[in-house]
Amino acid sequence: MQSSARTDMTRSAVLTFIGSHGPTSRADLARSLGVSPALMTQLTKDLLNEGLISELEYSPSRGGRPARLLGLVVDAGGAIGVKVVADHITVVEVGITGTVLRSATEPFDASTMTAVETLIGLLRIFINSSVSTRLLGIGVAIPGNIDEQSVGTVESTQLGWSRLPLGARLREAFDLPVLVDNNVNALAAAEALYGQAKGHANALVVTIGTGVGAGIIADGVVFRGHSGVAGEIGHIPTIENGPLCQCGGHGCLEAVIGQQALVDQARKRGVLTGSETLGVLRDRADSGDPDAQKIFAEAGHLLGRALAGVVNTLDPEVVIILGEGAESWQHWMYGFEPALRSCLVPAKRGIPVAVESWQDDRWAQGAACLVLTTPFDEQGLSGDQGQWIRRRLAKSAQPGAADVTTKARQ
Amino acid sequence: MQSSARTDMTRSAVLTFIGSHGPTSRADLARSLGVSPALMTQLTKDLLNEGLISELEYSPSRGGRPARLLGLVVDAGGAIGVKVVADHITVVEVGITGTVLRSATEPFDASTMTAVETLIGLLRIFINSSVSTRLLGIGVAIPGNIDEQSVGTVESTQLGWSRLPLGARLREAFDLPVLVDNNVNALAAAEALYGQAKGHANALVVTIGTGVGAGIIADGVVFRGHSGVAGEIGHIPTIENGPLCQCGGHGCLEAVIGQQALVDQARKRGVLTGSETLGVLRDRADSGDPDAQKIFAEAGHLLGRALAGVVNTLDPEVVIILGEGAESWQHWMYGFEPALRSCLVPAKRGIPVAVESWQDDRWAQGAACLVLTTPFDEQGLSGDQGQWIRRRLAKSAQPGAADVTTKARQ
DNA sequence: GGTACTTTATTTAGTACTGAACAAAGAGGT
DNA sequence: ACCTCTTTGTTCAGTACTAAATAAAGTACC
Numbered sequence: 001m002q003s004s005a006r007t008d009m010t011r012s013a014v015l016t017f018i019g020s021h022g023p024t025s026r027a028d029l030a031r032s033l034g035v036s037p038a039l040m041t042q043l044t045k046d047l048l049n050e051g052l053i054s055e056l057e058y059s060p061s062r063g064g065r066p067a068r069l070l071g072l073v074v075d076a077g078g079a080i081g082v083k084v085v086a087d088h089i090t091v092v093e094v095g096i097t098g099t100v101l102r103s104a105t106e107p108f109d110a111s112t113m114t115a116v117e118t119l120i121g122l123l124r125i126f127i128n129s130s131v132s133t134r135l136l137g138i139g140v141a142i143p144g145n146i147d148e149q150s151v152g153t154v155e156s157t158q159l160g161w162s163r164l165p166l167g168a169r170l171r172e173a174f175d176l177p178v179l180v181d182n183n184v185n186a187l188a189a190a191e192a193l194y195g196q197a198k199g200h201a202n203a204l205v206v207t208i209g210t211g212v213g214a215g216i217i218a219d220g221v222v223f224r225g226h227s228g229v230a231g232e233i234g235h236i237p238t239i240e241n242g243p244l245c246q247c248g249g250h251g252c253l254e255a256v257i258g259q260q261a262l263v264d265q266a267r268k269r270g271v272l273t274g275s276e277t278l279g280v281l282r283d284r285a286d287s288g289d290p291d292a293q294k295i296f297a298e299a300g301h302l303l304g305r306a307l308a309g310v311v312n313t314l315d316p317e318v319v320i321i322l323g324e325g326a327e328s329w330q331h332w333m334y335g336f337e338p339a340l341r342s343c344l345v346p347a348k349r350g351i352p353v354a355v356e357s358w359q360d361d362r363w364a365q366g367a368a369c370l371v372l373t374t375p376f377d378e379q380g381l382s383g384d385q386g387q388w389i390r391r392r393l394a395k396s397a398q399p400g401a402a403d404v405t406t407k408a409r410q
Numbered sequence: 411m412q413s414s415a416r417t418d419m420t421r422s423a424v425l426t427f428i429g430s431h432g433p434t435s436r437a438d439l440a441r442s443l444g445v446s447p448a449l450m451t452q453l454t455k456d457l458l459n460e461g462l463i464s465e466l467e468y469s470p471s472r473g474g475r476p477a478r479l480l481g482l483v484v485d486a487g488g489a490i491g492v493k494v495v496a497d498h499i500t501v502v503e504v505g506i507t508g509t510v511l512r513s514a515t516e517p518f519d520a521s522t523m524t525a526v527e528t529l530i531g532l533l534r535i536f537i538n539s540s541v542s543t544r545l546l547g548i549g550v551a552i553p554g555n556i557d558e559q560s561v562g563t564v565e566s567t568q569l570g571w572s573r574l575p576l577g578a579r580l581r582e583a584f585d586l587p588v589l590v591d592n593n594v595n596a597l598a599a600a601e602a603l604y605g606q607a608k609g610h611a612n613a614l615v616v617t618i619g620t621g622v623g624a625g626i627i628a629d630g631v632v633f634r635g636h637s638g639v640a641g642e643i644g645h646i647p648t649i650e651n652g653p654l655c656q657c658g659g660h661g662c663l664e665a666v667i668g669q670q671a672l673v674d675q676a677r678k679r680g681v682l683t684g685s686e687t688l689g690v691l692r693d694r695a696d697s698g699d700p701d702a703q704k705i706f707a708e709a710g711h712l713l714g715r716a717l718a719g720v721v722n723t724l725d726p727e728v729v730i731i732l733g734e735g736a737e738s739w740q741h742w743m744y745g746f747e748p749a750l751r752s753c754l755v756p757a758k759r760g761i762p763v764a765v766e767s768w769q770d771d772r773w774a775q776g777a778a779c780l781v782l783t784t785p786f787d788e789q790g791l792s793g794d795q796g797q798w799i800r801r802r803l804a805k806s807a808q809p810g811a812a813d814v815t816t817k818a819r820q
Numbered sequence: 821g822g823t824a825c826t827t828t829a830t831t832t833a834g835t836a837c838t839g840a841a842c843a844a845a846g847a848g849g850t
Numbered sequence: 851a852c853c854t855c856t857t858t859g860t861t862c863a864g865t866a867c868t869a870a871a872t873a874a875a876g877t878a879c880c
Contacts, residue, residue: 010866010867025828025829026828026829027827027828027829035867035868036867036868036869037828037829037830038829038830038831038832038867038868038869038870039866039867039868040829041829041830041831042830042866042867061826061827061828061875061876061877062826062827062876062877063825063826063827063876063877063878064825064826064827064828064875064876064877065826065827065828065829065873065874065875065876066827066828066875066876067827067828067829068828068829145757200636201636202635202636214723216723218628218633218635219633223628223629224725225612225628225724225725225726226610226611226612226725226726226727227725227727227757227758228725229725229755229757229758230723230724230725231723231725232722232723232725232755233719233722233723235719235722235753235754235755236718236719236722236723237715237718237719237753240715247755247756248756249752249753249754249755250752252753305647305650306719308646308647309643309645309646309647309716309719309720310719310723312642312643312645312646313624313626313640313641313642313643313646313720313723313724314635314640314723315634315635315636315637315638315639315640315641315642316635316636317636317637342659342660343645343647343659343662344645344659345639345642345645345657345659346657346658347555347637347639348637348639420836420837435858435859436858436859437857437858437859445837445838446837446838446839447858447859447860448837448838448839448840448859448860448861448862449836449837449838450859451859451860451861452836452837452860471845471846471847471856471857471858472846472847472856472857473846473847473848473855473856473857474845474846474847474855474856474857474858475843475844475845475846475856475857475858475859476845476846476857476858477857477858477859478858478859
C-alpha cells in the first residue's frame with residue numbers, strides 16, 4: 001500500500017482546500033480541484049476511513065440532491081510557524097485548519113554567533129509541548145531574501161545574516177520539512193488563506209512599519225518574481241532627490257513614509273523633540289494636534305499615489321494594509337484615500353482597501369501556512385519539501401485503519 | 411480511437427514546447443513538461459506515426475547515450491493572427507513553429523457600423539489563400555479590454571467598440587477557435603515565445619506609442635490580473651497636478667510621455683510650430699537640436715523612474731521596450747538609463763533592458779501565438795477554446811497513419 | 821400526486837500515466 | 851581492453867484518473 005507522489009498530491013489538495021474553504025461537498029471539491037467526481041468518491045472514502053476527514057451535516061438543496069459536507073478532523077495534523085525579527089521571535093502552532101492553537105513570544109538576539117543554536121533550543125522547547133498528534137513541518141518567516149527556497153539560505157541585513165543555510169540547519173535538527181520565506185510573503189499567504197484576501201485570487205498585501213513592503217497574490221498564489229524579491233514597493237521612487245534610503249537611492253517610498261522618516265520629519269518641523277519617538281507623535285495626532293496629524297496625512301498621500309501605480313499595474317481585487325503603521329491609519333487615511341482614488345484608472349477606482357490591526361501572531365501563522373500550502377508545487381521552489389509534507393500527511397492516518405481502507409477498495 | 415481531453419493536452423504540450431524551444435530530445439521533453447520518460451516514449455511514437463514530428467540528428471553526448479532530437483513537421487498546422495487598430499488591420503499566417511509565413515496590411519475603419527462584417531470579409535480573403543494544410547485557429551489583438559476571454563467581448567474606446575462580442579462573431583463566421591486578447595498581452599506572449607523574453611519566466615514588455623502599456627510575463631505566462639487590466643503602467647502617477655490624462659486623472663505617465671504629450675510639450679517650448687508633428691521633432695533631435703533632444707531625454711527620465719518602481723515591484727529578469735516610441739530611443743536613453751538604474755534596488759540594478767525596433771508584424775504574430783499557447787489552460791480563461799484547438803491538432807494527422815499507430819501500440 | 825428537471829454521489833469499464841528495471845550508447849579512467 | 855559512470859530511451863506491471871451510465875434525493879410545476 002505504498003502511495004505514489006501523485007496520489008498524495010490530490011489527497012493533500014483535498015485536505016488543504018477544506019482547510020481553507022471550510023466544509024465542502026464532494027461535488028464542489030471535484031469542481032474546484034479540477035478532477036472528476038468519481039475520483040473524489042474514492043479519495044474521500046479513503047480519507048474517511050483513515051480518520052482525516054468526517055461527514056458533517058447536509059447542505060440545503062438548491063433543486064437537487066442535497067450535498068453532504070465534509071470537514072477536517074481538526075487534530076489530523078499541525079504545523080509550527082516562526083516569525084524571526086532582530087530582537088525576538090514569535091512561535092505558533094496551528095491545526096490543519098490553520099487556526100492558531102497556541103503561541104509564544106521569546107526574546108532573541110539575532111546578531112549573536114550562536115543565534116541559530118538559540119533558535120533551535122527555543123523551538124525545541126515549544127515543539128516538545130506540542131498538542132498536535134503529528135507535526136507536518138516548520139515554516140519560518142524572515143525579514144530578508146531567501147536565495148534558494150529548497151535549501152533555505154537566508155540573506156537578511158536586518159538580522160545581520162548572510163548566506164546562512166537556516167533551512168538546512170533546522171531540517172537537520174528536527175528531521176521535519178522546513179520552509180523558509182520572506183515575512184511579507186508569509187503574511188500574504190496567511191491573508192490569502194484565512195484573512196481579508198480569502199476568496200480573492202489577486203490581492204495586494206501591504207505592510208507599513210520600519211520598512212514598507214508588499215506581498216503579491218497573483219492567480220491564487222504568492223508571486224515571488226525572478227530572484228524572489230518581488231513586492232519591494234518600499235523602493236518605488238517618489239520624491240526626486242528626496243531623503244537617502246537604506247538601499248542607496250534617494251526619495252524611495254520607504255525613505256519618506258517609513259517610521260524613521262516620519263520621526264525625522266516631525267523633529268525637523270519641531271513637532272517632536274530630539275528624544276521623543278513615533279508613539280508620541282501618534283498620541284499628539286490622536287489628541288488633535290494638527291501638525292502631527294498633517295505628518296501622517298502627508299505620508300498617506302504619498303502612499304496613496306504609489307499604491308495607485310501598483311494597483312494599476314497589478315490589477316488586484318483588494319488591497320490589504322497592515323503592520324505597525326496601520327495603527328495610526330485613521331490619520332494616514334485623510335491623505336491616502338483621495339490620493340489613491342484620484343490616481344487609479346476608472347476600472348479600479350472602487351477597489352476595496354481593508355486595514356487590519358496589527359497582530360504579531362498573524363506573521364507566524366503565515367509562516368505555518370507555508371507548510372500547509374506548499375505540498376503542491378511538486379518539483380517547484382521548495383524542492384522535495386512538498387513531497388515530504390505529503391508523505392507525513394499520508395502517514396498521519398491510524399495504521400490500523402489503513403487495512404480497512406485496502407479491503408474497502410477491493 | 412477517440413482521444414480524451416487529457417491525452418490531447420500533453421500531446422499539444424509536446425508540440426508547443428518543440429515549437430517554442432526548437433528540436434528537443436525525449437528526455438528533455440519529459441523533464442520540461444514534468445512527465446515520465448516512459449510516457450514520452452509512447453507519445454512521440456504516436457506523433458511520429460501521425461507525421462506531426464520527425465526524428466532529426468543526434469545531439470552530441472555529454473557522458474552518456476546521445477540524445478535523438480525531435481523536430482516539428484512545419485506544415486503540421488498553422489494559425490492566423492490579426493492586429494486591429496483604428497484605421498487598419500495587419501494579418502499574418504504563422505506555422506506551428508511560430509514563424510510568420512505571410513502577412514498583409516489592409517486599410518480598415520473601425521468606427522463604421524459594418525466594421526465587423528468588413529473585418530470578416532478581409533479575413534476570409536486572407537484565409538482562402540492559406541498555405542497551411544490545417545488552420546488551428548484565429549487570434550485577435552485589440553487595443554482595449556476583453557471582458558470574458560471565452561466569449562471575446564471587446565471594450566475599446568480607441569476603436570469605439572463597446573460590449574462587442576467579436577470572438578463569438580468570428581467563431582460563427584469561420585467555425586474556428588477564436589481567441590481575442592489585449593494587444594499588449596498578445597505582444598508579450600510573442601516576446602516570451604520567440605522574442606527577447608524567450609527563456610525568461612519573468613519579463614516586462616513595455617510599449618511606448620500613442621499610449622504607454624506593459625505586458626507582464628509572470629512565472630512563464632501572461633499575467634492579466636483580476637479584471638484583465640493588469641499592465642496599465644500608463645496610468646502610474648508621476649507629476650502631481652500634471653497634464654490631464656484620458657483616464658480623467660492628472661499627471662499619469664501616459665499623459666506626460668505619450669506621443670501627444672511630447673508634441674504638446676514641444677509646441678509649448680517653441681520647438682515645434684502648431685502644425686508640425688512628432689516626426690519632425692525626431693528629425694530635429696536626430697540632426698542635433700538640443701531642445702528637441704531634451705524633450706526626449708526628459709521623457710526617458712520620467713519613464714525610467716516609473717519603470718524602476720514597476721521592476722522593484724515585479725522583479726522581472728529582463729525589460730523589453732518597443733512600440734513607435736522606441737524608434738527615437740537613442741534620445742530617450744540619455745534620460746532613461748541613469749534614472750532607471752539609480753532608482754532600482756541593488757539586486758535589480760543590473761537588469762538588462764532590450765529595445766526592439768517596431769514591427770507591425772510582431773503584434774499580429776503575438777495574436778497568432780495565442781492560438782498556439784492557449785491549448786493548456788483547460789477550463790481556464792479561454793473556456794473550451796483550448797480543447798477545441800487540441801482537437802484540431804489531433805485531427806491534423808493523416809487518417810491513414812492513425813491505423814498504423816493503433817496497431818503499433820497493441 | 822405524478823412528471824420533468826437539478827444536483828449529488830457511486831459504480832464500472834477503460835484510458836493516461838508512473839516507477840522501476842533494463843537495454844543502449846557513449847565518456848573517462850586505469 | 852576493461853571497468854565505472856552517465857545519460858538516453860524502452861518495456862512492463864500497476865496505479866491514478868476519467869467518462870458515462872446510474873442511483874439517490876431533492877425542487878418546481880401542473
